[in-house]
Amino acid sequence: xxxxxxxxxxxxxxxxxxxxxxxxxxxxxxxxxxxxxxxxxxxxxxxxxxxxxxxxxxxxxxxxxxxxxxxxxxxxxxxxxxxxxxxxxxxxxxxxxxxxxxxxxxxxxxxxxxxxxxxxxxxxxxxxxxxxxxxxxxxxxxxxxxxxxxxxxxxxxxxxxxxxxxxxxxxxxxxxxxxxxxxxxxxxxxxxxxx
Amino acid sequence: xxxxxxxxxxxxxxxxxxxxxxxxxxxxxxxxxxxxxxxxxxxxxxxxxxxxxxxxxxxxxxxxxxxxxxxxxxxxxxxxxxxxxxxxxxxxxxxxxxxxxxxxxxxxxxxxxxxxxxxxxxxxxxxxxxxxxxxxxxxxxxxxxxxxxxxxxxxxxxxxxxxxxxxxxxxxxxxxxxxxxxxxxxxxxxxxxxxxxxxxxxxxxxxxxxxxxxxxxxxxxxxxxxxxxxxxxxxxxxxxxxxxxxxxxxxxxxxxxxxxxxxxxxxxxxxxxxxxxxxxxxxxxxxxxxxxxxxxxxxxxxxxxxxx
Numbered sequence: 001x002x003x004x005x006x007x008x009x010x011x012x013x014x015x016x017x018x019x020x021x022x023x024x025x026x027x028x029x030x031x032x033x034x035x036x037x038x039x040x041x042x043x044x045x046x047x048x049x050x051x052x053x054x055x056x057x058x059x060x061x062x063x064x065x066x067x068x069x070x071x072x073x074x075x076x077x078x079x080x081x082x083x084x085x086x087x088x089x090x091x092x093x094x095x096x097x098x099x100x101x102x103x104x105x106x107x108x109x110x111x112x113x114x115x116x117x118x119x120x121x122x123x124x125x126x127x128x129x130x131x132x133x134x135x136x137x138x139x140x141x142x143x144x145x146x147x148x149x150x151x152x153x154x155x156x157x158x159x160x161x162x163x164x165x166x167x168x169x170x171x172x173x174x175x176x177x178x179x180x181x182x183x184x185x186x187x188x189x190x191x192x193x194x195x
Numbered sequence: 196x197x198x199x200x201x202x203x204x205x206x207x208x209x210x211x212x213x214x215x216x217x218x219x220x221x222x223x224x225x226x227x228x229x230x231x232x233x234x235x236x237x238x239x240x241x242x243x244x245x246x247x248x249x250x251x252x253x254x255x256x257x258x259x260x261x262x263x264x265x266x267x268x269x270x271x272x273x274x275x276x277x278x279x280x281x282x283x284x285x286x287x288x289x290x291x292x293x294x295x296x297x298x299x300x301x302x303x304x305x306x307x308x309x310x311x312x313x314x315x316x317x318x319x320x321x322x323x324x325x326x327x328x329x330x331x332x333x334x335x336x337x338x339x340x341x342x343x344x345x346x347x348x349x350x351x352x353x354x355x356x357x358x359x360x361x362x363x364x365x366x367x368x369x370x371x372x373x374x375x376x377x378x379x380x381x382x383x384x385x386x387x388x389x390x391x392x393x394x395x396x397x398x399x400x401x402x403x404x405x406x407x408x409x410x411x412x413x414x415x416x417x418x419x420x421x422x423x424x425x426x427x428x429x430x431x432x433x434x435x436x437x438x439x440x441x442x443x444x445x446x447x448x449x450x451x452x453x454x455x456x457x458x459x460x461x462x463x464x465x466x467x468x469x470x471x472x473x474x475x476x477x478x479x480x481x482x483x484x485x486x487x488x489x490x491x492x493x494x495x496x497x498x499x500x501x502x503x
Contacts, residue, residue, distance in 0.1 A: 051254075134244065185238065195244060
């Protein structure tokens with residue numbers, strides 16, 4: 001997608017872009033995608049900790065967005081709707097791929113180096129190595145949570161969503177989200193006691 | 196403060212999910228309660244670890260690749276959707292194209308019906324009769340032309356006229372018994388012949404049935420039919436016709452079971468039979484040469500009976 005083409009949409013609101021897309025403007029859809037896809041990609045990349053899966057899920061999400069834009073009724077924010085699709089797609093994908101391989105993003109294999117900031121491991125200072133190992137342990141502990149608990153933790157820590165917003169996205173009550181959060185934090189506190 | 200729910204409130208306090216009043220309450224409590232203060236510190240440490248681990252840095256190249264793949268996928272699905280939409284529109288949405296298509300198909304259908312209606316078969320199809328004992332229509336088969344010169348307006352043909360009949364009634368009906376006898380001798384289906392022979396009722400007043408049974412017992416290709424015919428014949432009083440046929444069967448039937456039936460019948464009705472030299476010689480021959488030991492013994496027994 002050429003950046004020049006999309007610059008004209010900078011002043012458009014999300015709703016304007018949705019209307020333009022419905023009217024057949026495919027560039028408007030591209031602009032809408034690019035406006036929020038980085039956060040979405042970050043969430044799914046952290047959630048699955050696999051670049052291939054993240055790309056597959058990214059495509060699933062935005063194809064669903066493309067074909068369901070006509071059903072969007074402007075009763076909520078577009079981002080809430082987008083994240084609802086994202087969360088549901090992640091949870092479905094997780095359910096279908098129960099045996100997905102859990103690999104830390106800090107693995108030294110080439111593929112997974114892509115997921116983390118470029119680091120020169122040979123000349124890495126010792127304290128950075130410790131931090132990386134620490135992060136790996138934390139993420140492993142997060143991976144041991146149930147899919148919904150993990151999603152709540154991700155939305156909290158990555159996107160800084162309030163419980164109210166997470167409840168809207170995950171289409172359940174605030175009480176349920178709190179329950180997921182309390183259980184998750186309790187488990188993580190136990191797992192990460194010695195970290 | 197109630198320590199029962201404090202744990203959850205500490206978590207919400209750290210995540211800034213409490214109301215101002217509740218926040219104030221917690222803040223004051225932890226100043227006074229070392230346990231809660233320690234717990235809060237543990238949670239805070241853990242949340243910090245989570246914040247550090249779950250960072251929002253990503254590889255831009257990966258994102259751009261995902262965007263490119265998405266564009267390609269949407270373009271492809273739009274193309275497929277267009278073909279499908281075109282087909283659906285052609286069928287459902289009235290347009291010059293779809294109307295032309297509809298007219299063409301209708302014309303083809305009409306032509307097909309007309310062609311088929313002109314190609315009627317020669318034979319006259321007759322619906323099968325459904326009423327009892329009555330025919331509603333006739334069937335013609337086996338049409339043969341005896342002259343092919345029709346210039347003088349004349350024709351010579353022969354044909355078989357078949358009237359379909361369905362009968363449901365008394366088995367003793369003489370016509371039906373004759374029909375059964377006819378079926379026994381002429382039906383090509385051995386099953387039909389078997390059913391016919393089983394349904395035939397022995398009648399002294401009707402030689403046609405008796406003769407049919409005798410012929411079937413001697414000549415039917417199916418051993419089952421021959422056996423049943425013989426069984427029915429056994430219900431008749433012995434006479435020369437039956438005796439001669441039994442002798443014929445005893446001499447010629449290849450099935451030992453049927454020869455056994457014949458010799459048993461002879462044994463049973465020896466007193467009713469006219470014994471002559473020819474008959475005795477047959478029995479002697481059977482006693483000596485028959486392949487079946489039972490028949491040999493039976494022939495010997497009959498001879499002894501005659502001689503005694």
